[in-house]
Every structure is written in structure tokens, then in C-alpha cells.
Amino acid sequence: MKRLGRYSVFVVCWFICAAAGMSAAADARKIILDTDPGADDAIAILLALNSPELDVKALTVVAGNVVVEQGVKNALKLVSLAGRCEVPVARGASRPLVQKLVTAEFFHGANGLGNVELSAPACAADPRFAPDLILELIHQYPHEITLVPVGPLTNIALALRKDPSIVGLVKEVVLMGGSIAGGNATAAAEANIYNDPEAARAVFEAGWPLTMVGLNVTEKTLFTRADRNRLARSQGRENDFAVRVLDFLVDRASGLGAGGTPMHDPLAVGAVIDRSLITTRDMWVEVETRGEFTRGETVASRHNSSDRKVWRGDHYSIDGIEKVEPNVHVAVESDARRFIDLFISRLAGK
Ligand code: BDR
Ligand code: CA
Numbered sequence: 001m002k003r004l005g006r007y008s009v010f011v012v013c014w015f016i017c018a019a020a021g022m023s024a025a026a027d028a029r030k031i032i033l034d035t036d037p038g039a040d041d042a043i044a045i046l047l048a049l050n051s052p053e054l055d056v057k058a059l060t061v062v063a064g065n066v067v068v069e070q071g072v073k074n075a076l077k078l079v080s081l082a083g084r085c086e087v088p089v090a091r092g093a094s095r096p097l098v099q100k101l102v103t104a105e106f107f108h109g110a111n112g113l114g115n116v117e118l119s120a121p122a123c124a125a126d127p128r129f130a131p132d133l134i135l136e137l138i139h140q141y142p143h144e145i146t147l148v149p150v151g152p153l154t155n156i157a158l159a160l161r162k163d164p165s166i167v168g169l170v171k172e173v174v175l176m177g178g179s180i181a182g183g184n185a186t187a188a189a190e191a192n193i194y195n196d197p198e199a200a201r202a203v204f205e206a207g208w209p210l211t212m213v214g215l216n217v218t219e220k221t222l223f224t225r226a227d228r229n230r231l232a233r234s235q236g237r238e239n240d241f242a243v244r245v246l247d248f249l250v251d252r253a254s255g256l257g258a259g260g261t262p263m264h265d266p267l268a269v270g271a272v273i274d275r276s277l278i279t280t281r282d283m284w285v286e287v288e289t290r291g292e293f294t295r296g297e298t299v300a301s302r303h304n305s306s307d308r309k310v311w312r313g314d315h316y317s318i319d320g321i322e323k324v325e326p327n328v329h330v331a332v333e334s335d336a337r338r339f340i341d342l343f344i345s346r347l348a349g350k
Helices: 002-027 039-049 068-081 130-140 154-162 164-168 197-205 225-232 237-255 264-273 336-347
Strands: 029-035 054-061 089-091 145-149 172-176 210-213 278-287 298-301 305-311 316-323 328-334
Touching (some): 029 039, 029 130, 029 264, 039 054, 039 068, 039 264, 039 336, 054 130, 054 264, 068 089, 089 130, 130 145, 145 264, 154 197, 172 264, 197 278, 210 278, 225 336, 237 336, 264 278
Parallel strands (some): 172 210, 210 328
Antiparallel strands (some): 278 328
16 A cells, blocks of 8 residues: 555545546436526526536526516626536526516516626527527436426426427426415415416426425525625625625515515525425415416315315205325425525535
């Protein structure tokens, strides 16, 4: 052993370490992050780009929190900030399938990034239309792509409409959206679903493995001012940007009486990094598209059944129950503190 000398030990170690690094990259989950950046989207994007468990194949941008042009600009600035120009950024739908677009600068700042200015992007946009890029990547990596939509579901619905075969070809869909405990855009509806209920309905009815990370868990996964101070102890370009965006979000949340900002989109990314950060229950979930007060609600059956009725001449009578197959893994709990710690550890010093 002595005769190997220090240099040989170093070389052997280098090979072992390189091999370990390569296998980690090969094991990484291929994801497409479909986003409407968006302040919490920005935080989610940085989390994804700094997590070795994930291989981000594309950022596909949809209109939502901001108009799609602004969203693309923001996504390009974020991949530039992270030094990741190899990640394609593709522009997608500029409006929902049926209704008019509703943007949310009140919650995300005039530029969508909490009014934090980043320098002009060094990376350029991919020329492909986002739904086409989604289709291309799913076919290129059959059964390997996890779709992570964290905005309105328009791009995903357009991809589905063009090529329904992707249902059997994606690994799974893990989305931020919906709720089983009331909404934020309206009393009943969560913003991503409310902003394109028809698209959401198509995605929920598609029949692919679908996990819903909704408000009922994201609103309990709060990033507090103390967390912000913890992240601010380290420095780095991404770290400092995240602190400033989170300042905006924490201030906005405290103005609305909350003790911290909900980690909506970041938690969905977290659930793909480490599934044990959420607990799910399988439920039958439908998207309401017609209700006067409930359009955009995700209506979840806790019992996965409904009454079976028979006609009795002049009225219906219940004669039993009908089981329904759950179509969604609904997140019902999150390990909020462990997630926040993970998030801080991924951004600290970057
Ligand atoms: C969702 O709506 C958007 O404003 C956020 O980015 C998040 O995706 C939360 O309801
Ligand atoms: Ca979003």
C-alpha cells in the first residue's frame, strides 16, 4: 500500500469519486418544469437547478402570474443567474384555453420577480413552442420524464390534446395546484386551476399518475422571516437573489396577516426531490368548470364513492354506493421544517 504513494491514492480516489458523481447524474430524475415565473416559481426553479437529484430537461413557460413574454424573460434570467444556459427555456401558451388571462403582479411584483432586478439574460430562448418541446422530450425519454407543472395547466393540456399517447409515456406528473381545503383565487379555487379550469380538467382526467401538491399543504409550508435570516447568513449570486425575492414574499404575506410565505411551487419541486417530504392519500378528484361560485375548484372525494340512485317513478332513491377509482395522489401533509432546511441547504452560498 505504501508503495502506491500519495499520487496513486489520489488518482484512485478521483476515479471512484468521478464514477460516483456520474452515477448520481445518471440516476437523477428527468423533469420538465412548466412554470409561470412568478416569484415563488423563481425560487422553485433555483431549487430544481441546484438539486443533484434532478435533471432539468427544460423550463417551459406559460402565461399566468405574468404575461408569457415576461415569464420567458424571467426564466432566461434565472437560468443565466444559475449559469445553466444548456437548460432550454421555451415559450408556451399566451392565454388559457377558453377564458381571458388573469395575471398576478400584485402578488409577484411588477416584473414577476418580486421587483428584484436581474441583469439581462446571457441565455437565449429555445425556438420551439413549449407544448411541442414537452412532446419531443417525452418521446425522447419514454417513461422517464416527470412533468412538474407549477402554473396554469395550459401547456400540458395543449401537449395532451396534440398527442394523447404521452399519457402512457411520462413517468408521472407532480403539480402545484388545487386544494382540498378551499381556494386562494376564490373561496373555492386555487389560482393555477382557476386560471385555466378546462386545461386542468383535461390534465386531471388524463389517466396518468398524478400527484397534487395543493394549497392545503403549501399554505402550511411557510418560509418565515427567521428562515430568511438564516439564508441571508451565506452569500452568493443565487443565494442573494433568493433572499431578496423571499423578502418581498415574506413582506407581502405578513401584510396579509400570515406568519410566513407559502412555499407553493418550491414544495412541488421538493416532493420530486424527496417524496418523503409529503404524505399523500389517493382520491378521486374532479375539476369544476361550471359552478357559479366554484369554477376551478378541485373537488375531491374522501371516500372514493358516490351514491347510486334508482328511479322510483317520481323520485330517485339511493340503493347503494358506487366505488370510484382514485385518480390523484393528493398531498395531505408536508414535513415543512425538513423541506425548508433542504431548501436553505441547496441555495446557501450558491
Ligand atoms: C400558485 O399560484 C401562483 O401565484 C403561484 O406561483 C403558485 O403556482 C399558488 O396558488
Ligand atoms: Ca407558479
